[in-house]
Amino acid sequence: MGRSPYCDSSGLKKGPWTPEEDHKLLAYIHQHGHGSWRALPSKAGLERCGKSCRLRWTNYLRPDIKRGKFSLQEEQAIEQLHALLGNRWSAIATHLPKRTDNEIKNYWNTHLKKKLIKMGIDPITHKPTKNNNEEMKVKNNINNSTLSHMAQWETARLEAEERLARQHKIQPIPSSSGGVESPTTSSTATGNCQHLAGERGVADDLPSSGSGSAGESKNYGWPDTILGEFLRF
DNA sequence: AATCGGCTCAACCGCTATTGT
DNA sequence: GACAATAGCGGTTGAGCCGAT
Numbered sequence: 001m002g003r004s005p006y007c008d009s010s011g012l013k014k015g016p017w018t019p020e021e022d023h024k025l026l027a028y029i030h031q032h033g034h035g036s037w038r039a040l041p042s043k044a045g046l047e048r049c050g051k052s053c054r055l056r057w058t059n060y061l062r063p064d065i066k067r068g069k070f071s072l073q074e075e076q077a078i079e080q081l082h083a084l085l086g087n088r089w090s091a092i093a094t095h096l097p098k099r100t101d102n103e104i105k106n107y108w109n110t111h112l113k114k115k116l117i118k119m120g121i122d123p124i125t126h127k128p129t130k131n132n133n134e135e136m137k138v139k140n141n142i143n144n145s146t147l148s149h150m151a152q153w154e155t156a157r158l159e160a161e162e163r164l165a166r167q168h169k170i171q172p173i174p175s176s177s178g179g180v181e182s183p184t185t186s187s188t189a190t191g192n193c194q195h196l197a198g199e200r201g202v203a204d205d206l207p208s209s210g211s212g213s214a215g216e217s218k219n220y221g222w223p224d225t226i227l228g229e230f231l232r233f
Numbered sequence: 234a235a236t237c238g239g240c241t242c243a244a245c246c247g248c249t250a251t252t253g254t
Numbered sequence: 255g256a257c258a259a260t261a262g263c264g265g266t267t268g269a270g271c272c273g274a275t
Contacts, residue, residue: 016243016269038260054261055244090263105264106242 013047017056021046025053026061059102066098070107078104079112083126 017025028044034057037050046053059065070078074096081092089101089108096104113123120128 014245036260050260051246051262052244058262059243087264101263102243109265110241 012041012049012052014052017060021048022056022061025056029057029061059100062100064098065100067103070099070111074099075107075112078108079116079126082108082112082123 013021024044024046025040028040032043034040034054037054040046040050040053041048044053048056077096078092081095085091087105089105093099093101093104116123116126122128
């Protein structure tokens, strides 16, 4: 495939963003939306590639981003979602409103992974690395059976959502968003999560097995009841 | 005060998926 | 259907900060 390179090397700036650049990007997006990221930098007067602009916006400048320390609840949610979804950070991010996949990924790599290792838990399998005490075993049995169930559910749900998305292309549904959501967040994790929250009927359409492609890590909205039950463990 | 090492996190890179022609 | 352009994802890097020595 003729894929364009990450950034044309011709004089485009790299590295940390300056406040002026942030301001230019923000001002442009507020006025016009991002439209085509590829075309945005020249229109906004930025010497950056579109990808860099998109990253800056989604990971830092978006108004619906919460920054700062992760709460205990968020931390537990990440641990449990990671046990279920693996390193699918964007999928995990859909369940943590206002957190970006990049932020969650960083937090996982710098804090949670180490914490689990310290506790004698394999951060990949989420199983005890050695024979821990009986209490741990019982706890993990509960978790594993729950997670296994949830994983099946998740796979099936992905397929259903995929079908739903295809239907929407044919027959677009009216948008119900009304919050801080900028016009540019339509394809972001948070946006999709909120969007799909109103489409939970898809669960009724669950197939028996699935092969949700790895790349399709968008649109993970869980029914609150199930997610709530899941996060209790 | 200097410097060393570990940690954090914003940003980059390479890839795949999706969309358009 | 083939190809090109674009969007998005996950892994990795490196600059800057901070505490220990």
